[in-house]
Amino acid sequence: MAQKPSIPKGTRDFSPEEMVKRNYIFDAIRQVFQHYGYLPIETPAMENLSTLMGKYGEEGDKLIFKILNSGNYFSEFKKDEELLETKKQGEKVFTKYISEKALKYDLTVPFARYVVQHQNEITFPFKRYQIQPVWRADRPQKGRYREFYQCDADVIGSNSLINEVELIQMIDDVFNRLNIPVIIKINNRKILSGIAEAIGEAHRIIDITVAIDKLDKIGIEGVNNELRENGISKEAIEQLQPLITFQGTTIEKIIFLKQLLSDSAIGLKGIEEVEYIFRTVSMIANIESEIELDISLARGLNYYTGAIFEVKANAGTLSSSICGGGRYDDLTGIFGLPNMSGVGISFGADRIYDVMNELNLFPTAITASTKLLFVTFGETEQNYCLPLLKKIRKAGINAEIYPDAGTKMKKQMSYADNKKIPFVVIIGSDEMQSGMLTLKNMVSGEQEKITIDYLIEKLK
RNA sequence: GUGGCCAUAGUUCAGUUGGUUAGAAUAUCGGUUUGUGGUACCGAGGGUCGUGGGUUCGAGCCCCAUUGGCCACCCCA
Numbered sequence: 001m002a003q004k005p006s007i008p009k010g011t012r013d014f015s016p017e018e019m020v021k022r023n024y025i026f027d028a029i030r031q032v033f034q035h036y037g038y039l040p041i042e043t044p045a046m047e048n049l050s051t052l053m054g055k056y057g058e059e060g061d062k063l064i065f066k067i068l069n070s071g072n073y074f075s076e077f078k079k080d081e082e083l084l085e086t087k088k089q090g091e092k093v094f095t096k097y098i099s100e101k102a103l104k105y106d107l108t109v110p111f112a113r114y115v116v117q118h119q120n121e122i123t124f125p126f127k128r129y130q131i132q133p134v135w136r137a138d139r140p141q142k143g144r145y146r147e148f149y150q151c152d153a154d155v156i157g158s159n160s161l162i163n164e165v166e167l168i169q170m171i172d173d174v175f176n177r178l179n180i181p182v183i184i185k186i187n188n189r190k191i192l193s194g195i196a197e198a199i200g201e202a203h204r205i206i207d208i209t210v211a212i213d214k215l216d217k218i219g220i221e222g223v224n225n226e227l228r229e230n231g232i233s234k235e236a237i238e239q240l241q242p243l244i245t246f247q248g249t250t251i252e253k254i255i256f257l258k259q260l261l262s263d264s265a266i267g268l269k270g271i272e273e274v275e276y277i278f279r280t281v282s283m284i285a286n287i288e289s290e291i292e293l294d295i296s297l298a299r300g301l302n303y304y305t306g307a308i309f310e311v312k313a314n315a316g317t318l319s320s321s322i323c324g325g326g327r328y329d330d331l332t333g334i335f336g337l338p339n340m341s342g343v344g345i346s347f348g349a350d351r352i353y354d355v356m357n358e359l360n361l362f363p364t365a366i367t368a369s370t371k372l373l374f375v376t377f378g379e380t381e382q383n384y385c386l387p388l389l390k391k392i393r394k395a396g397i398n399a400e401i402y403p404d405a406g407t408k409m410k411k412q413m414s415y416a417d418n419k420k421i422p423f424v425v426i427i428g429s430d431e432m433q434s435g436m437l438t439l440k441n442m443v444s445g446e447q448e449k450i451t452i453d454y455l456i457e458k459l460k
Numbered sequence: 461g462u463g464g465c466c467a468u469a470g471u472u473c474a475g476u477u478g479g480u481u482a483g484a485a486u487a488u489c490g491g492u493u494u495g496u497g498g499u500a501c502c503g504a505g506g507g508u509c510g511u512g513g514g515u516u517c518g519a520g521c522c523c524c525a526u527u528g529g530c531c532a533c534c535c536c537a
Contacts, residue, residue, distance in 0.1 A: 457523025
């Protein structure tokens with residue numbers, strides 16, 4: 001008995017209709033990347049586990065899909081007792097014996113690995129883009145998949161904040177092209193460090209920022225509770241209050257922060273960077289997206305050190321981010337290439353798709369691929385069509401012929417209809433005698449007899 | 461890793477306080493119509509009711525377990 005087929009949790013098949021729409025997104029992003037001088041690379045689906053582990057924090061390590069070693073991994077253990085002993089040390093240690101490869105979790109870390117490995121072939125600053133799937137062993141839910149595409153653009157080997165400004169422009173360009181209204185939130189890790197420093201909890205920066213990050217979700221009381229539960233001192237939480245609750249324009253926020261962080265060198269540096277970014281972006285007249293300095297924006301990935309970005313759709317029901325990124329000063333350092341700062345952004349193509357689908361933002365014109373179908377009555381007619389078909393294709397028109405000769409006309413017509421092919425050429429004995437083609441417009445239903453040359457002219 | 465909801469045809473769903481042979485719509489295929497699709501009419505195939513146990517004379521329906529899906533938390537694109 002045939003088993004019912006299925007695919008793993010959190011993965012999806014894509015139909016032709018969906019792929020056409022997905023490619024529309026990929027094309028838009030790719031074009032923007034190329035406009036700004038980024039070049040494509042690809043890296044393998046799998047990396048050495050050691051390359052990925054420890055780069056995404058405690059939580060991230062758990063979400064990495066590990067690949068089981070091939071062969072007999074029990075051979076490592078000479079005696080059963082050794083196996084038991086290793087098991088006792090916990091799954092983290094045990095994993096090393098049975099898995100040494102993993103599916104990539106994002107594109108940034110493999111990129112850092114790539115840069116280190118190919119450092120002598122690369123001209124810096126290196127601007128690369130990469131559009132590939134990544135995998136996370138997360139529990140799927142709305143807008144969250146276990147296999148999804150990231151579209152990354154990163155500059156590595158340049159400290160200039162111009163890069164940050166350009167990345168913001170690219171975000172704006174992409175979402176303008178796709179017609180999605182977005183809000184771009186910007187913050188800086190140095191400001192967050194400064195805050196942690198100012199309230200005397202410098203080493204707790206991660207816990208503090210993660211809690212603050214949830215402000216609009218769980219409210220000020222929720223944030224304070226979480227801080228308390230994480231063992232942040234009462235005084236520190238107290239000092240944090242004016243900051244969390246502060247409302248105002250970007251300029252007001254900057255002035256406020258300058259006062260608050262006046263004793264923190266790193267904090268002031270962060271403010272300076274943010275100020276530059278906002279000033280420069282505002283000099284570029286045609287940024288259409290809403291841009292906001294969001295002091296509560298933290299972003300989980302540990303490797304960020306400077307600017308951090310997050311983009312959310314300003315319409316629709318998806319509340320999670322559709323694009324994110326930031327600057328990382330020493331991601332390549334772990335692989336042996338220190339002092340190489342990079343900054344990048346990552347578009348979540350699948351979430352962008354969900355937003356566009358919900359808001360009906362896909363142009364209807366993109367669905368049609370074949371423009372013309374040849375409908376015939378038999379093998380003789382089919383053979384007659386083949387040279388015509390070649391000529392039409394050579395003229396750059398997407399065309400096909402119904403492959404099974406002698407199929408009922410009704411069926412051939414339904415095929416065209418289902419495939420949304422806008423034009424059909426019908427070839428029977430009449431047409432073969434007269435040398436004219438019967439062209440049917442499938443939308444209006446109108447029919448006319450025309451020559452091959454006129455047909456090409458018309459459909460071009 | 462924690463919690464909530466759900467599981468019946470390819471798909472979306474009906475299915476009475478537990479009662480004979482589990483239905484509809486849609487999709488697919490065929491026919492009405494051997495030179496005309498999208499509309500209409502007729503017909504066909506398609507189900508171990510997620511899986512395993514239990515209660516009962518009898519379970520799609522009740523109970524337990526398990527698997528899978530969706531959603532929320534955590535975290536993230």
